[in-house]
Amino acid sequence: MGRSAVTDDVQEAYGPGHRPPLPPEEDRPADDREVGVGPWPGGEGAWPKDPRYDPELLREGDRRNVVDRYRYWRVEAVRADLASRAHPLQVAIENVSQDLNIGSIVRSANAFNVSGIHIVGRRRWNRRGAMVTDRYLDVRHHPGPEGLLAWAIAEGYEPIAIDNGPGSTPLEQARLPERCLMIFGSEGQGISEQLLAGCSRLHRIGQYGSTRSINVAAAAAVAMHAWVLQHGGPAPD
Structure with missing residues (x-):
């Protein structure tokens, strides 16, 4: 033609x-x-x-x-x-729905070698995003927020919420505790009121664009890395 x-x-x-x-x-x-x-x-x-x-x-x-x-x-x-050689950092995720973000958060937790993962709510979660990294981690389940918060008190962990809700302060300016339990909500719903009420503080990640929020899996990776920069030391690689 x-x-x-x-x-x-x-x-x-x-x-x-x-x-x-x-x-x-x-x-x-x-x-x-x-x-x-x-x-x-x-x-x-x-x-x-x-x-x-x-x-x-x-x-x-x-x-x-x-x-x-x-x-x-x-x-x-x-x-x-x-x-x-695991870090004393631990991560908790509310499992409201079968969300692929949970698997991605678990994968990041493995990359930063946190000492434990807590799934709050539904026991079953979508493991595809974890790329089988969950088999190398200590993964625990809590039926509700009260069980997780009781565990934190008993083990001397400070529960910290990561979300951009009202009253949040910049994560970039925070001094994070060494024995830190970082808590993340589900994509869309965020952290439940009951779990948020049990946290000592609420931090948000600074944003510079037009989007209202960062994907929860991306936010979790950023927050874990912020802790590592303060407490983790050089990576073995």
Whole structure:
């Protein structure tokens, strides 16, 4: 076909100098690179004798979402090593609905190596966003706010709410306690009144754009990182 009909129609629809939108890309994960390692080189005779290593992973390869230092390690060995150097920061999330954000928060909590996760409300939660990181964390369930707050008092943790509601103060200017229990609400509903009433303070994350609020999973990652900057020290990597 010549320029004529197609080009003229495009110019009329999209304006001078514009091209029509490209067709949608194939539906596939944003990151589909192969990760991990194959079987241990040299065969079974060359396997390390360290009991932390998993014979099945040594034989089949390790494609899990773990950093290189934990390649071929048993799940229990990874959990034990993380627990030995976990931060005293703990995170609580109200589970009002099957929200993918909960899984994303758990994944960030694993990245910052918090010492515990608390799910408040519904026991079942959508684990897809966690990328199986929950198996390396201490995850507890509380049917309601009273159970979580009683745990915090008994363990000497200060409950701090992270939300942009009335009376909130800037997180960027706050000195966070070392034994901190950060509390996040569900996307949309925020933190319940009963749980908010049990918190010592309410902090918001400073925003500079037009959106009314930050996605709760993104807010949780920012807040955890703020604590790490004050108490975490240099990362092992």
